[in-house]
Amino acid sequence: MLGHIARRLCHLHQISNGLRISNLFQLLFKETRRPVSTMSLWPFSAAMSRDFSQPNSSWSPEMRRVYDHYNALCEVETENGEKTRGPWRKLPSYNRSLKYATGGAYLSKLIQAKARLFTRSVKEQGAAFEYVVFVNKEEKSCVCVFQAGHLLEGAPGHVHGGAIATMIDTVTGTLAGYLSGPVMTANLNIDYRSPMPLGSVVLFHSNLDRIEGRKTFVTCKVTSTDESKLHTEATALFVSINVGHLFGARS
Amino acid sequence: MLGHIARRLCHLHQISNGLRISNLFQLLFKETRRPVSTMSLWPFSAAMSRDFSQPNSSWSPEMRRVYDHYNALCEVETENGEKTRGPWRKLPSYNRSLKYATGGAYLSKLIQAKARLFTRSVKEQGAAFEYVVFVNKEEKSCVCVFQAGHLLEGAPGHVHGGAIATMIDTVTGTLAGYLSGPVMTANLNIDYRSPMPLGSVVLFHSNLDRIEGRKTFVTCKVTSTDESKLHTEATALFVSINVGHLFGARS
Numbered sequence: 001m002l003g004h005i006a007r008r009l010c011h012l013h014q015i016s017n018g019l020r021i022s023n024l025f026q027l028l029f030k031e032t033r034r035p036v037s038t039m040s041l042w043p044f045s046a047a048m049s050r051d052f053s054q055p056n057s058s059w060s061p062e063m064r065r066v067y068d069h070y071n072a073l074c075e076v077e078t079e080n081g082e083k084t085r086g087p088w089r090k091l092p093s094y095n096r097s098l099k100y101a102t103g104g105a106y107l108s109k110l111i112q113a114k115a116r117l118f119t120r121s122v123k124e125q126g127a128a129f130e131y132v133v134f135v136n137k138e139e140k141s142c143v144c145v146f147q148a149g150h151l152l153e154g155a156p157g158h159v160h161g162g163a164i165a166t167m168i169d170t171v172t173g174t175l176a177g178y179l180s181g182p183v184m185t186a187n188l189n190i191d192y193r194s195p196m197p198l199g200s201v202v203l204f205h206s207n208l209d210r211i212e213g214r215k216t217f218v219t220c221k222v223t224s225t226d227e228s229k230l231h232t233e234a235t236a237l238f239v240s241i242n243v244g245h246l247f248g249a250r251s
Numbered sequence: 252m253l254g255h256i257a258r259r260l261c262h263l264h265q266i267s268n269g270l271r272i273s274n275l276f277q278l279l280f281k282e283t284r285r286p287v288s289t290m291s292l293w294p295f296s297a298a299m300s301r302d303f304s305q306p307n308s309s310w311s312p313e314m315r316r317v318y319d320h321y322n323a324l325c326e327v328e329t330e331n332g333e334k335t336r337g338p339w340r341k342l343p344s345y346n347r348s349l350k351y352a353t354g355g356a357y358l359s360k361l362i363q364a365k366a367r368l369f370t371r372s373v374k375e376q377g378a379a380f381e382y383v384v385f386v387n388k389e390e391k392s393c394v395c396v397f398q399a400g401h402l403l404e405g406a407p408g409h410v411h412g413g414a415i416a417t418m419i420d421t422v423t424g425t426l427a428g429y430l431s432g433p434v435m436t437a438n439l440n441i442d443y444r445s446p447m448p449l450g451s452v453v454l455f456h457s458n459l460d461r462i463e464g465r466k467t468f469v470t471c472k473v474t475s476t477d478e479s480k481l482h483t484e485a486t487a488l489f490v491s492i493n494v495g496h497l498f499g500a501r502s
Contacts, residue, residue: 096404111450114378114401118411121402122373127365150365151372153347154420155494160369161424161436162417169405169412185412189440199362 053093053133058126062201063147066225070134070143088134088143091174095120119170127151131167133174140179140208144171145225147201159196164222164232171204172218172236179208180216183238190234201225214240302343304384309377313452314398317476321385321394339385339394342425346371370421378402382418384425391430391459395422396476398452410447415473415483422455423469423487430459431467434489441485452476465491 055064076086095116122128130147146167154160169185176183196202202222209217215237222232306315327337346367373379381398397418405411420436427434447453453473460468466488473483 111401112408115404115408115449116402118403118405118414121379121404128372150362151367152369153366153372154369155435157363157366160417161420161439162413163369165416165420165439165441166411166413169416173412184406184446185443187440187442188412188416189438190416191438192436195435198366 050094051092052095052120053090053131056125056130058130058147058149060147060199060201062225063130063145066145066201066203067132070132070145074134087138088136091133091135093120093131093133119166122149122151129163129167131170133171135175135178137178140175142171142175142178142206144174144204144206145201146204148196148198150198153198155195157198159198159200161190161192164192164196165190167204168220168222168232168234168236171206172220172234173238175206175208176216176218176236176238180211180238180240182241183216184241185236186215186239187237188234189236190232192232193230196222196231202231203227209235216240301345303346303371304341304344304382307376307381309381309398309400311398311450311452313476314381314396317396317452317454318383321383321396325385338389339387342384342386344371344382344384370417373400373402380414380418382421384422386426386429388429391426393422393426393429393457395425395455395457396452397455399447399449401449404449406446408449410449410451412441412443415443415447416441418455419471419473419483419485419487422457423471423485424489426457426459427467427469427487427489431462431489431491433492433494434467435492436487437466437490438488439485440487441483443483444481447473447482453482454478460486467491 055067059067070088071090073086073088074090075083078084119129119131126147127149128151130149131144133142133144135142144167148159148163152159152163154163165188168190169188172188173183173185203225204220204222206218206220209219211217216239218236218238220232220234220236221230222234223230306318310318321339322341324337324339325341326334329335370380370382377398377400379400379402381400382395384393384395386393395418399410399414403410403414405414416439419441420439423439424434424436454476455471455473457469457471460470462468467490469487469489471483471485471487472481473485474481
């Protein structure tokens with residue numbers, strides 16, 4: 001039963017990086033139309049309750065300003081003065097995806113219980129990855145506001161290339177998952193143009209390039225918040241998958 | 252004075268990822284031949300004292316076995332029964348590079364004091380990146396034994412693509428820095444072939460492809476420890492740099 005649910009719900013990059021819970025419900029119960037009493041089978045751990053994409057005291061004024069800008073675009077005022085949904089949508093973000101994931105042969109119960117999403121695994125606010133992803137379904141694009149914490153150091157005083165790659169995977173994967181459903185990363189090709197100082201706030205701009213069968217091609221640019229400085233450019237390829245094997249489903 | 256030292260010592264990827272302290276001394280004092288009394292100007296923080304590449308209780312038997320294998324190759328016995336240096340060399344690894352790094356305009360004193368190398372910033376042993384890099388100067392290659400902790404999750408039960416990219420940057424950058432001196436990552440091109448379960452132990456094999464002027468091209472393959480399974484393939488490009496600007500040196 002759980003394997004059955006798991007096989008159809010796992011929009012990997014969506015779940016990991018911030019699909020709305022209500023949409024997960026829709027995915028879970030799209031075909032079966034089960035009543036809400038199936039909450040007892042709710043496959044998420046309690047740790048999911050904190051939405052990491054909410055502002056916190058570690059955010060710099062610049063981070064808050066850019067967040068407010070995009071957040072305001074999520075709701076617009078009509079001619080009648082009524083509020084309605086805007087072109088952008090803010091995605092929530094949790095530190096755990098599914099508690100029933102069993103992984104492969106190596107994944108012990110202990111690891112399974114303690115596993116946390118890489119970008120949300122540090123508890124101290126502001127120490128590592130602070131970010132919020134906004135998607136624009138119509139434009140098939142997303143923007144991520146990112147503040148680099150002090151635990152992400154690579155070259156002295158600057159953000160590690162791997163931390164930047166991690167955010168590129170996260171942002172492009174979120175967009176690919178949002179547009180194409182369950183996907184996994186197949187390729188990341190990253191050009192590092194100029195170093196990113198620790199503590200800085202930058203924007204990740206990601207756009208759909210094209211979809212070819214099971215392949216979703218996405219581009220990404222990392223710039224200063226005023227977009228005057230280019231830090232990094234990347235392309236990413238995601239492949240749509242049947243995710244049952246990740247959950248150890250036997251059917 | 253410190254800026255002067257900084258300008259000549261920073262083999263970025265070497266310092267971050269494990270050059271011997273004795274070699275750093277040589278780099279620091281190569282031209283000036285200062286006496287040891289200049290220890291008062293020693294630009295490393297006390298936090299450097301723990302070598303993270305030593306075995307610890309979080310290592311699985313598999314991790315320990317592969318480590319022992321390469322560690323044994325660092326010292327060989329001659330025909331006379333004497334011990335001598337082998338073809339491989341184990342690199343130490345610290346969680347901080349330089350305490351005098353000032354970064355760019357964004358880097359506050361507070362961030363500077365708390366900054367830690369991304370791959371060594373989690374204190375709990377076994378929770379994140381457990382790894383040791385061995386280099387073979389003659390073969391212009393290195394091998395990294397890596398155990399993926401539970402805080403590196405991406406797809407449920409599996410290692411985040413960004414965590415794998417981080418290790419690829421670390422291992423290829425260590426080799427490039429070892430062979431070419433101060434370098435920074437210019438490109439990473441990563442093909443993800445098969446998912447890596449959380450908790451698994453894998454090998455990163457990195458080889459020099461070629462050096463063209465300021466460019467060092469390095470390849471990397473990530474396999475199971477018996478090398479039967481290919482998880483990831485990558486190429487990396489590093490560019491030799493004058494690192495003074497990273498330290499805010501003025502003269």
